[in-house]
Amino acid sequence: MTPQELKNSILQLSIQGRLVEQRPEEGTAEELYKQIQAEKQWLIKEGKIKKEKPLPEITEDEKPFEIPDGWMWVHLDRIAISGLGKTLDKGKNTGDPHPYLCSINVYWDGINLDKIKEARFEDDELPKYALKYGDLLICEGGDVGRCAIWESDAEMYYQNALHRVRFYAGILPWFYKYVFEAYKGAGIVDEYSKGMTIKHLVQSSLNAMWIPLPPLAEQKRIVAKIEE
Numbered sequence: 001m002t003p004q005e006l007k008n009s010i011l012q013l014s015i016q017g018r019l020v021e022q023r024p025e026e027g028t029a030e031e032l033y034k035q036i037q038a039e040k041q042w043l044i045k046e047g048k049i050k051k052e053k054p055l056p057e058i059t060e061d062e063k064p065f066e067i068p069d070g071w072m073w074v075h076l077d078r079i080a081i082s083g084l085g086k087t088l089d090k091g092k093n094t095g096d097p098h099p100y101l102c103s104i105n106v107y108w109d110g111i112n113l114d115k116i117k118e119a120r121f122e123d124d125e126l127p128k129y130a131l132k133y134g135d136l137l138i139c140e141g142g143d144v145g146r147c148a149i150w151e152s153d154a155e156m157y158y159q160n161a162l163h164r165v166r167f168y169a170g171i172l173p174w175f176y177k178y179v180f181e182a183y184k185g186a187g188i189v190d191e192y193s194k195g196m197t198i199k200h201l202v203q204s205s206l207n208a209m210w211i212p213l214p215p216l217a218e219q220k221r222i223v224a225k226i227e228e
Contacts, residue, residue, distance in 0.1 A: 011182035017068040026217035029072035085158035095122040136165040145189035
């Protein structure tokens with residue numbers, strides 16, 4: 001078994017709930033999901049997000065694999081808010097120059113800051129495209145699905161080759177970075193991508209994926225075990 005095959009095997013076990021033991025005292029994904037919905041209701045009331053339409057339950061045919069009884073299958077937009085970055089056009093963009101990330105900065109092993117470009121952003125665009133510590137960045141094109149986490153409080157923005165995913169209720173972005181790495185290795189990301197020759201992971205496809213939701217404490221144990 002090659003090192004990459006070993007890594008893929010560990011990631012697959014982790015997202016199937018088979019890497020660490022199940023602990024009923026840690027609660028269930030359903031309880032975590034209710035916390036997320038309460039947070040989202042507050043954000044809807046504040047006018048920060050829009051109310052969502054209910055979704056049907058996952059069917060047996062849609063399940064990529066089996067998960068433990070205490071977990072749930074969810075769509076990404078039910079547990080996080082995501083969006084593409086700023087569309088850059090040197091001839092049209094106005095405002096002051098600010099640093100931004102694009103797909104050449106995002107790798108499986110982290111964010112590469114060796115080549116940081118600048119683009120013009122208007123003041124009212126800055127809050128929309130600003131990165132926060134813990135944001136998961138996913139490549140929309142190129143090596144679709146490749147992702148990494150922004151682990152800094154420094155000023156940084158992002159452009160439209162990247163999806164920024166910001167999770168609710170303290171969900172660990174590191175766990176979902178490993179989910180997408182496992183999905184990429186298993187070909188699931190490519191199945192959801194659009195295009196015949198050049199693939200793109202558009203927003204609707206990203207949100208259409210069924211992904212596992214474990215209890216928060218178990219997410220932490222899984223991430224620690226993977227890194228170990």
